[in-house]
Amino acid sequence: MGVDFFAGIIIFVFGAVIGSFLNVVILRLNTGQSTISGRSKCFTCAKKLKWHELLPIISFVLLKGKCSACKTKISWQYPLVETITGIIFVLLFQQSQISNLKSQNFFDFGFLVLIFSILIIIAIYDYHHQIIPNFFVWIFNGLAFLWLFNFGNLSAIWRIENFNMDGFLAGFILFAFFALLWGVSKGRWMGFGDVKLALGIGWLLGMAKGAAAITLAFWIGAIIGVLLIYLSKNKYGMKSSIAFGPFMVLGTMISFFWGEKIISFLF
Numbered sequence: 646m647g648v649d650f651f652a653g654i655i656i657f658v659f660g661a662v663i664g665s666f667l668n669v670v671i672l673r674l675n676t677g678q679s680t681i682s683g684r685s686k687c688f689t690c691a692k693k694l695k696w697h698e699l700l701p702i703i704s705f706v707l708l709k710g711k712c713s714a715c716k717t718k719i720s721w722q723y724p725l726v727e728t729i730t731g732i733i734f735v736l737l738f739q740q741s742q743i744s745n746l747k748s749q750n751f752f753d754f755g756f757l758v759l760i761f762s763i764l765i766i767i768a769i770y771d772y773h774h775q776i777i778p779n780f781f782v783w784i785f786n787g788l789a790f791l792w793l794f795n796f797g798n799l800s801a802i803w804r805i806e807n808f809n810m811d812g813f814l815a816g817f818i819l820f821a822f823f824a825l826l827w828g829v830s831k832g833r834w835m836g837f838g839d840v841k842l843a844l845g846i847g848w849l850l851g852m853a854k855g856a857a858a859i860t861l862a863f864w865i866g867a868i869i870g871v872l873l874i875y876l877s878k879n880k881y882g883m884k885s886s887i888a889f890g891p892f893m894v895l896g897t898m899i900s901f902f903w904g905e906k907i908i909s910f911l912f
């Protein structure tokens with residue numbers, strides 16, 4: 646408790662607000678609507694939302710998950726993405742050791758916040774549409790590439806001499822692995838978006854943590870897949886597919902924060 650606890654609360658609220666914005670981006674992506682302009686409104690009755698109906702997490706609770714005018718249910722996605730984004734920002738804040746108050750750490754935190762926000766967009770969008778938006782996967786890959794210039798490490802200095810060649814190669818190894826699976830299965834096991842995403846995951850995490858992330862993705866994906874088939878026999882048959890991108894993102898995030906522990910447990 647103390648300064649760090651107070652700072653953690655502020656970072657969580659900041660994350661929840663960004664999460665609320667990410668929801669809007671995900672929702673309006675490829676619909677032709679502007680993500681910046683245009684007030685939020687109910688999709689059923691078009692009621693414009695008041696300021697107190699736009700607060701992350703809190704509004705959902707106060708409205709009991711329903712539109713105040715037409716009582717249409719509001720998707721759980723909103724408070725869920727807001728909460729997850731808040732938690733991720735707090736974890737990034739802890740890892741960046743901003744309490745040291747070095748400008749380097751602020752820069753690392755801002756950079757990682759951007760990378761993880763894009764990963765959240767990719768995961769939720771893929772979950773809904775079973776496709777990874779090209780624009781966001783290449784932004785992610787670009788940022789992950791830049792991350793190699795601080796040796797893929799927090800608190801290292803960003804310069805050319807620190808370029809993480811092993812991490813750079815790890816991206817191509819993971820890319821090749823996924824391209825092989827994609828080719829062998831003729832695109833039935835995963836989409837090419839997942840192949841592209843693997844490149845940035847390797848660049849962000851390096852070989853050991855990257856392999857851990859992919860292993861986790863396959864395990865979690867398999868467990869969820871079996872559960873879905875078991876729990877709802879009619880809805881998810883053996884033939885129906887679920888997007889793999891969300892599991893890759895989940896594996897990446899878990900490996901980023903707890904990679905060392907997972908590697909010592911797995912290998």
Ligand SMILES: [Zn+2]
Nearest residue numbers: 687690712715
């Ligand atoms: Zn409504």
